[in-house]
Amino acid sequence: MMDDRMIKELKGEDLLYGEFAKYYDLLYSKAIDHRKAASTVKSLIRRYKRSGGIELLDVGCGTGKDLLYLKDRFRCTGLDVSDAMLKVARKDVKGVKLLKADMQTFRLGRKFDVIISLGSVIGYAKTYANLEKVIRRISMHLKPGGVTVIEPWIEKKDFAPGYTSIDTYDSKDLKIARLAYSRVKGDTSIVEFGFLIAEKSKGMRYISDRAVDGLFEDSKMVAMMRRNGIDAKIINGIKGAYRSRYIVGVKR
Numbered sequence: 108m109m110d111d112r113m114i115k116e117l118k119g120e121d122l123l124y125g126e127f128a129k130y131y132d133l134l135y136s137k138a139i140d141h142r143k144a145a146s147t148v149k150s151l152i153r154r155y156k157r158s159g160g161i162e163l164l165d166v167g168c169g170t171g172k173d174l175l176y177l178k179d180r181f182r183c184t185g186l187d188v189s190d191a192m193l194k195v196a197r198k199d200v201k202g203v204k205l206l207k208a209d210m211q212t213f214r215l216g217r218k219f220d221v222i223i224s225l226g227s228v229i230g231y232a233k234t235y236a237n238l239e240k241v242i243r244r245i246s247m248h249l250k251p252g253g254v255t256v257i258e259p260w261i262e263k264k265d266f267a268p269g270y271t272s273i274d275t276y277d278s279k280d281l282k283i284a285r286l287a288y289s290r291v292k293g294d295t296s297i298v299e300f301g302f303l304i305a306e307k308s309k310g311m312r313y314i315s316d317r318a319v320d321g322l323f324e325d326s327k328m329v330a331m332m333r334r335n336g337i338d339a340k341i342i343n344g345i346k347g348a349y350r351s352r353y354i355v356g357v358k359r
């Protein structure tokens with residue numbers, strides 16, 4: 108018998124927002140104030156940057172919403188590994204260069220005055236060995252006196268296993284619910300996501316995804332940056348940031 112259910116199901120692991128990318132900003136803009144985050148980043152750059160230029164790179168730029176508020180001051184380049192996220196960024200953010208690349212292996216053949224990586228992208232490195240690859244890439248792409256601003260993921264000591272959450276978006280023709288359930292495995296967090304999307308004339312879709320992130324200690328990350336030529340420190344109480352803390356570093 109033919110299955111006439113209206114719900115289309117998509118299962119994945121680390122889908123990197125594939126099917127969900129076009130809805131990403133609708134849901135996440137409630138939790139992240141990109142304008143405020145960009146203004147904080149600008150003041151940190153004013154305070155710490157000693158190189159003379161305005162070249163800025165965003166590692167894991169996603170849909171590009173931080174670049175949107177930084178491109179008035181900087182010549183911006185964004186890189187991300189997800190085609191779907193880059194597609195949204197290309198549509199929404201004009202006048203910036205957008206590249207498909209992996210944060211662990213990128214080699215752009217030029218150096219930057221500022222390298223940012225916000226929204227806990229760094230957690231996707233999963234292991235300390237991979238994290239060091241990312242830090243090395245950031246260091247080799249920074250000019251002496253250039254600044255990096257990294258928003259870390261949650262530290263292991265602060266991660267609550269068994270935590271559940273729900274976020275919703277509700278407009279006339281589109282309803283979205285995102286449920287999450289978190290657990291810890293070794294030094295990683297595993298967050299199971301269920302996205303339910305009901306859209307006029309398109310029907311109902313269910314996307315399940317699993318995000319695996321490294322629960323890195325901030326102090327270990329700072330030490331890793333120092334041994335890779337970046338003098339770094341943790342700054343707490345950041346407004347507009349998802350995790351309310353940034354690691355800021357200056358290339359020696």
Ligand SMILES: C[S@@+](CC[C@H](N)C(=O)[O-])C[C@H]1O[C@@H](n2cnc3c(N)ncnc32)[C@H](O)[C@@H]1O
Pocket residue numbers: 123166167168169170171172173186187188189192208209210211224225226227228231
């Ligand atoms: C939570 S989103 C954050 C996006 C953006 N930085 C922001 O704050 O809105 C994480 C992004 O990291 C990207 N990402 C994950 N692993 C990556 C990798 N190995 N290299 C580059 N980007 C990666 C994903 O594709 C996704 O766009």
